[in-house]
């Protein structure tokens with residue numbers, strides 16, 4: 347890949363709320379007459395083609411439910427295969443991700459309207475009911491269009507009886523707005539404020555409890571955090587240092603330079619795949635919080651830097667690409683380890699032309715599996731975690747994750763951090779990060795490792811992160827509602 351050369355600040359060496367209006371409101375079916383108008387009111391006599399946008403959203407929700415698929419992997423592929431683009435693609439994305447994120451509140455409303463638990467309703471109908479209820483409660487799509495298109499989907503696949511059922515349930519859903527349904531169905535604010543907020547902002551209760559603990563027991567902060575997490579997430583781009591500056595990327599993409607990371611650009615809308623710099627490999631899609639973590643590894647003060655850098659859990663390579671670009675500028679070298687062959691391939695795809703070696707190995711015992719000896723100057727351990735800090739970017743994840751996932755991950759994190767502290771040279775830095783604010787994976791984990799590795803101590807991470815409102819330290823916890831980033835956690839450690 348040929349590219350302009352630059353310095354690490356991004357200068358080319360060549361010189362060169364849930365606000366309803368924020369929700370998608372494209373009512374592409376308003377031309378259709380709805381229930382109560384002539385024969386279209388009767389599912390028995392209708393014979394219309396289904397709307398390809400809703401059909402695609404329905405198919406993705408079904409793949410998520412039946413095959414544990416990831417909506418954000420399945421949807422783009424389906425849109426390409428079905429030649430759905432532009433505004434239609436945007437609407438399909440909003441409906442799919444919105445319905446997946448809001449599943450908890452939608453299911454409660456559907457169960458109340460159907461007068462039966464959702465697990466007693468055929469799964470194929472549930473997908474459509476969620477899609478219809480989402481449109482009714484959380485978009486500006488007209489009620490007739492939301493109901494009609496849903497009934498069409500069911501009638502074409504399952505026939506008149508199920509279509510009549512969906513029609514009846516969605517009509518009942520449409521009789522109240524979201525606020526009224528919350529008043530009726532959510533736990534009372536007086537008796538159970540965490541439960542109420544969890545319901546209102548479509549989070550499982552256990553996750554709201556984790557956020558509440560991580561936020562120091564503040565209901566106000568919890569409400570803001572859940573509300574931000576319930577929003578459509580912003581798209582952040584990273585301008586790869588030495589390839590393009592954030593200013594150039596903002597200019598060419600129509601975006602705005604980010605608040606904290608010198609490499610970040612906020613993209614207001616549109617498909618990042620259309621951005622020329624991304625197509626050329628000069629830029630990528632990466633949350634600003636992840637950029638701050640990657641940059642922090644490279645700016646921590648460690649005295650003389652021998653240029654041996656390590657990324658212990660590197661796949662799919664977002665941070666390795668940024669650290670690798672900075673290593674290139676600083677004449678350093680990065681070893682990137684990843685246990686999954688497929689994810690190692692993804693790393694290779696983004697570090698071409700950079701001083702990065704990719705190793706497929708288990709990082710719990712790096713020397714045995716890669717031959718790499720201890721003595722690294724800078725180590726990033728971006729540990730496998732519950733991902734509770736990036737739920738807004740993984741629509742269905744909040745309903746899939748279970749509290750029982752936590753202990754196994756914590757055990758793995760403990761082994762990996764202990765190994766990182768073995769590999770770092772005295773006076774070097776280990777940055778431990780998670781895209782989770784769960785105390786068991788963050789502060790508690792760091793404390794317990796520090797208790798067992800007596801040569802290690804924690805540094806103040808705040809000065810190397812380059813953001814404001816970072817609390818009392820020494821660790822850093824970013825939040826969507828405060829920093830606009832994913833809820834990344836970061837702790838800096840060294841050893842004697």
Ligand SMILES: C[S@@+](CC[C@H](N)C(=O)[O-])C[C@H]1O[C@@H](n2cnc3c(N)ncnc32)[C@H](O)[C@@H]1O
Pocket residue numbers: 636658659660661662663664665666683684685686689707708709710728729730731
């Ligand atoms: C949070 S992700 C890392 C994200 C990455 N730093 C990025 O910015 O693209 C954690 C990664 O660790 C990998 N992993 C899990 N267990 C591992 C192990 N024992 N050794 C090495 N990698 C592991 C997972 O496959 C996953 O790709």
